[in-house]
Amino acid sequence: MSKEERADRESSEASEAIDISDERDWRVVGKAKPPSDSGRRSSGNRDAGARGGSAARNRQARSQPHAQETTHRADADRGIPDHRHAPNTGAVIVAMQADPKKPSMYVLAVLPEGSSEQETLKVHEDTLVGWRLLKGRRLTAEEWAELRKEEQKEEAYRAALGMLDFKARTKSELQKGLKRKGFSAEAIAGSLERLSKHGLLDDAAYAKRFAESRVSSQKKGRRLIRQELLQRGVGKQDVEEALEDLDADAERSSALTLARKRWPGIKGKTLRERQMKLLGVLLRRGFPNGVAYEAVREAAAELPPEEEADWEESSYGEMDHEDMDI
Numbered sequence: 154m155s156k157e158e159r160a161d162r163e164s165s166e167a168s169e170a171i172d173i174s175d176e177r178d179w180r181v182v183g184k185a186k187p188p189s190d191s192g193r194r195s196s197g198n199r200d201a202g203a204r205g206g207s208a209a210r211n212r213q214a215r216s217q218p219h220a221q222e223t224t225h226r227a228d229a230d231r232g233i234p235d236h237r238h239a240p241n242t243g244a245v246i247v248a249m250q251a252d253p254k255k256p257s258m259y260v261l262a263v264l265p266e267g268s269s270e271q272e273t274l275k276v277h278e279d280t281l282v283g284w285r286l287l288k289g290r291r292l293t294a295e296e297w298a299e300l301r302k303e304e305q306k307e308e309a310y311r312a313a314l315g316m317l318d319f320k321a322r323t324k325s326e327l328q329k330g331l332k333r334k335g336f337s338a339e340a341i342a343g344s345l346e347r348l349s350k351h352g353l354l355d356d357a358a359y360a361k362r363f364a365e366s367r368v369s370s371q372k373k374g375r376r377l378i379r380q381e382l383l384q385r386g387v388g389k390q391d392v393e394e395a396l397e398d399l400d401a402d403a404e405r406s407s408a409l410t411l412a413r414k415r416w417p418g419i420k421g422k423t424l425r426e427r428q429m430k431l432l433g434v435l436l437r438r439g440f441p442n443g444v445a446y447e448a449v450r451e452a453a454a455e456l457p458p459e460e461e462a463d464w465e466e467s468s469y470g471e472m473d474h475e476d477m478d479i
Contacts, residue, residue, distance in 0.1 A: 242266045244297045246290050249281075261286065265297075274300070277307050302339070309336040310344040314353075321363075323356050324349075325386020356387050360395035368404050372411040375399060377439025408440045408448035416452050428453060 244265045252258035252275065259281050261274045276286065284300060292300065312334055313327050322330070324345060331341045348354035360382050367373040367381070375396045382392045415434055421427035428449055435445035 242268075242297075243291060243293045244272075246286060246288055246292070247271065249286070249288055259286075263292075263297075274304060275308075276300075276304050277311070280304060280307055305337060305340045306343040309334075309340040310347055312336070313344045313348055317348075317353060321359055323359055323385045323387055324354055327354065357391040357394065360387050360391045361398055364395045364399050365403075368399065368407050372407045373438050374404060374408065374435070374440030374444065376441065377437075380439070404440070405444055405447065408435055408444050409451055411435060411438065412448040412452040413455070 242265050244263045246261055247264050248262035250260055252260055257278050258275050259278060261276060263272050263274055264270075265272060276284075280286070280300075280303065309331055312331060316322060316327060316330050327345060327348075328341055331344065332338075336344075345354060363382060363385075364375070364378050367378045368375075378399075379392055379396060382395070383389070412431060412435060416427075416431055419427045419430050419434075421430060431452070432445055432449050435448055436442070440448070
C-alpha cells in the first residue's frame with residue numbers, strides 16, 4: 154500500500170471516530186452520556202435535598218402522635234372529654250363501680266372499639282337502670298353517642314338542682330350559671346325544661362316571693378323591686394303581675410318603719426331640711442311618691458310638740474325627688 158493510500162485511510166478512521174463520539178450516537182446505542190462536573194454537583198445537591206426533606210417529613214410524622222397525645226392529656230386535665238373514639242365507633246363496658254363520694258353516681262370504664270385506651274363516664278343511678286347498663290354490654294356507635302349526650306343533660310340538671318338548693322334563682326340566672334360551668338346549650342335547655350316541667354323553675358312565682366320579701370324584710374318599694382327583678386332576667390309581664398299583687402298596706406307599713414328608724418340620724422339646719430332629706434331616703438329605696446310623703450308626714454307627727462313638722466300641703470304636688478338637695 155502506498156503512502157498516499159495509508160494517509161487517506163487514517164483520515165477516514167479519524168473522521169468516523171469523531172462521528173461516533175457525537176451525543177446523538179451515544180443515545181442510539183443506548184449508552185448514557187458521561188456527565189460533566191457541573192452536572193454531577195447539581196445531581197448531588199438534588200439527592201441531598203431529597204434525603205433531607207424525607208428525613209424532615211419522617212421526623213414530623215413521628216412527632217405528630219406525641220403532640221396529639223399531649224394535647225389530649227392537657228384537655229383531660231381541663232375537664233374536656235376525649236371524643237377521639239366517639240361517636241364514630243361503638244364501645245364495651247368493661248367495669249363499673251359506685252362513686253364513693255356520691256352514692257347516687259356510678260363510674261363506668263368503657264373501652265371504645267378499635268382502641269386500647271379506656272374512657273370513664275359518670276352516670277346517675279337512674280341512667281344506669283333506665284339504660285340497663287351492665288358490665289360486658291356492647292354499645293353501638295349511636296347508643297354510645299346518645300348515652301354521652303343524655304348524661305351531660307343529667308349532669309346539667311343535677312348542677313341546676315344544686316344551684317337552686319343554695320338559693321332561689323330565675324331561669325336567666327340558672328342559664329348563665331350552667332353556661333359558666335361549661336355545659337352545652339342543648340344540655341342547658343334540656344335541664345331548664347325539665348325543671349320547669351317539675352315546677353322547680355317558675356319566674357312568675359319567684360317574682361311574687363321576691364317582691365314580698367323585699368318589702369317586708371329589706372324595706373324596699375315597688376320601683377326598686379321592679380328594677381331588681383328586671384336585672385335578674387324576669388320578664389316584664391311577670392314583674393308587673395307581681396307588683397300588682399303586692400300588698401299596698403305592707404308597703405306603706407315598711408315605708409313608715411324605715412322613716413321612724415332613719416329620722417334620728419337625719420341632720421339639717423332646719424326641721425324642713427331634715428324632712429326633705431328623709432323623703433329622699435324613702436324615694437331612693439323605691440317607694441312611690443305618695444307612700445314616701447305619707448310616711449314622712451306620720452313620722453313627723455309623732456315628734457314632741459316643740460319639734461312638730463311645719464309641713465305645707467301645697468308642696469306635695471310639686472315634689473320631684475330628682476330636684477331635691479339630698
